Amino acid sequence: MIYVEYDAAHPxxxxxxxxxxxxxxxxxxxxxxxxxxxxxSSAKYPAFWRQARRIGLRQSPLAVFAxxxxxxxxxxxxxxxxxxxxxxxxxxxxxxxxxxxxVRVELPEDLDFIHIARMGNGQFQPVERIRKK
Numbered sequence: 001m002i003y004v005e006y007d008a009a010h011p012x013x014x015x016x017x018x019x020x021x022x023x024x025x026x027x028x029x030x031x032x033x034x035x036x037x038x039x040x041s042s043a044k045y046p047a048f049w050r051q052a053r054r055i056g057l058r059q060s061p062l063a064v065f066a067x068x069x070x071x072x073x074x075x076x077x078x079x080x081x082x083x084x085x086x087x088x089x090x091x092x093x094x095x096x097x098x099x100x101x102x103v104r105v106e107l108p109e110d111l112d113f114i115h116i117a118r119m120g121n122g123q124f125q126p127v128e129r130i131r132k133k
Contacts, residue, residue, distance in 0.1 A: 003068040010071045019069045019076070026067055026076045026118055034062050036124040037080040037114045045108050055091030055103045059083070065113070077127060078116045082107045 002023065006015040041062065042049045052061065063083040067076045088106040095101050117127040 001066045003066055005069060005071045007071060015069065015071070018074055022075055022118075023067070025121060026078075029118060029122065029124075030064055030078070032122055033064065033078040033116045033118065033124055034060065034080065036116050036126065037062050037078070040114050040116075040126045045110075048105070048108055051103055051105045054093040055089065055105065057089055057105065059086055059089070061086050061105075061107060062114075075118045075120070078118065080114045080116060081111060 002019070004012070004015050004019045006012040038049070048061075061083055062080050063085075064078050064080050066079040068079060069076050086107050088104060090102055090104045092100055093103045115127050116124050119125055
């Protein structure tokens with residue numbers, strides 16, 4: 001989903017023209033935005049990511065829900081959260097005592113969003129929901 005915000009001071013046609021300049025590269029950079037979101041999420045949910053890395057997931061636990069162009073911004077913000085299609089995964093790994101064990105990975109129940117601003121090609125940073133110049 002692409003959202004382009006506008007108001008009386010920033011008319012819709014002007015805002016759409018601005019968004020069209022970078023929308024293709026914004027979609028090409030989705031994997032990089034997800035990687036930045038994983039960094040942010042790893043700090044908040046270390047137990048989840050520790051388990052996920054033990055078995056190597058077959059599916060992405062994070063998904064981009066929207067690419068949003070805020071008023072007065074020329075580059076988008078990605079709205080990222082847990083992937084609603086993610087199915088719990090299991091795999092085998094060794095414990096610290098070298099005992100083989102089953103590792104089960106399920107998404108956390110918290111449904112918060114991570115907002116990642118695209119600052120340029122391959123450049124991203126986490127942001128609060130609202131960015132204004």
